[in-house]
Amino acid sequence: MTAITPVGRWLLPASLLLPGLLSAQASLSGRVMTPDKRPLSGVEVSIAALSRRTLTDSAGMFRLDSLAPGRYLIAARRLGFRSFSSMTSVFAGEGPEYELTLQPTVNELAKVDVTANPMETQFADFEKRRQLKLGRYLTADDFAKNDGRPVADVVAGIPGVDIVRGRLNEAWFGSRRGAETILMDRKIREDDKQRGANPGKGMCYATVVLNGLVVYRGDSGEGLFDLNSLNARDIKGVEVYTTTANAPQQWLTGNGSCGVIAIWTK
Numbered sequence: 001m002t003a004i005t006p007v008g009r010w011l012l013p014a015s016l017l018l019p020g021l022l023s024a025q026a027s028l029s030g031r032v033m034t035p036d037k038r039p040l041s042g043v044e045v046s047i048a049a050l051s052r053r054t055l056t057d058s059a060g061m062f063r064l065d066s067l068a069p070g071r072y073l074i075a076a077r078r079l080g081f082r083s084f085s086s087m088t089s090v091f092a093g094e095g096p097e098y099e100l101t102l103q104p105t106v107n108e109l110a111k112v113d114v115t116a117n118p119m120e121t122q123f124a125d126f127e128k129r130r131q132l133k134l135g136r137y138l139t140a141d142d143f144a145k146n147d148g149r150p151v152a153d154v155v156a157g158i159p160g161v162d163i164v165r166g167r168l169n170e171a172w173f174g175s176r177r178g179a180e181t182i183l184m185d186r187k188i189r190e191d192d193k194q195r196g197a198n199p200g201k202g203m204c205y206a207t208v209v210l211n212g213l214v215v216y217r218g219d220s221g222e223g224l225f226d227l228n229s230l231n232a233r234d235i236k237g238v239e240v241y242t243t244t245a246n247a248p249q250q251w252l253t254g255n256g257s258c259g260v261i262a263i264w265t266k
Contacts, residue, residue, distance in 0.1 A: 029063040030098030043078040073229040134246040138238040152227040160242040166196040174203040204258035237264040
């Protein structure tokens with residue numbers, strides 16, 4: 001499995017930071033390694049919401065400076081390895097150094113020619129489902145027509161979608177699913193509640209899939225996925241299933257029963 005581990009000093013939660021620090025700059029740094037602890041060079045580490053990218057050096061090190069403090073989706077990818085993504089809080093000042101582990105997608109002893117992009121293969125299934133009209137769909141053209149608008153604002157235009165707004169421009173996909181909301185309170189992390197994700201509003205949060213990988217499945221203790229952590233210009237397609245009846249079975253894992261939203265990036 002892919003892993004991200006802070007190996008530097010711990011920082012206070014965002015809720016405990018002084019308001020004056022929230023406008024200060026932050027940084028994100030660390031190292032990307034293989035499972036047997038070899039450094040990986042040439043890995044693209046990015047924060048799509050800020051349009052920031054960098055590549056790891058020969059020692060596997062990366063650094064992104066001059067960041068606005070906040071909670072972002074961090075992604076790392078390199079050909080021949082499984083892509084990594086995780087929601088990470090970035091705080092003002094010098095943050096901890098993270099260690100990321102990428103898993104190879106092929107047997108490293110075998111020499112093969114890469115002739116197809118796995119992401120393109122998976123996105124072809126998106127197009128098949130769109131033709132069958134199994135759910136609700138948005139394409140890159142839909143986001144281009146709404147250039148400059150946050151991702152959640154565009155998704156909110158889909159019938160049957162409920163968007164819960166946080167206090168700092170966060171936005172989460174939800175649905176009102178009756179009995180499921182009774183157990184939702186114990187599944188929501190306290191930091192997400194403080195941001196405004198209050199299950200008392202009768203909201204049940206949907207399973208979130210990013211580029212074929214389930215990043216939120218409704219399990220207790222998981223951090224909610226902020227739609228606005230993504231940059232609308234980076235999105236290739238979105239598919240929404242307001243119930244799990246028509247959703248692809250491979251995404252129906254964990255305790256999620258409040259619908260599915262799958263997001264594909266360029």
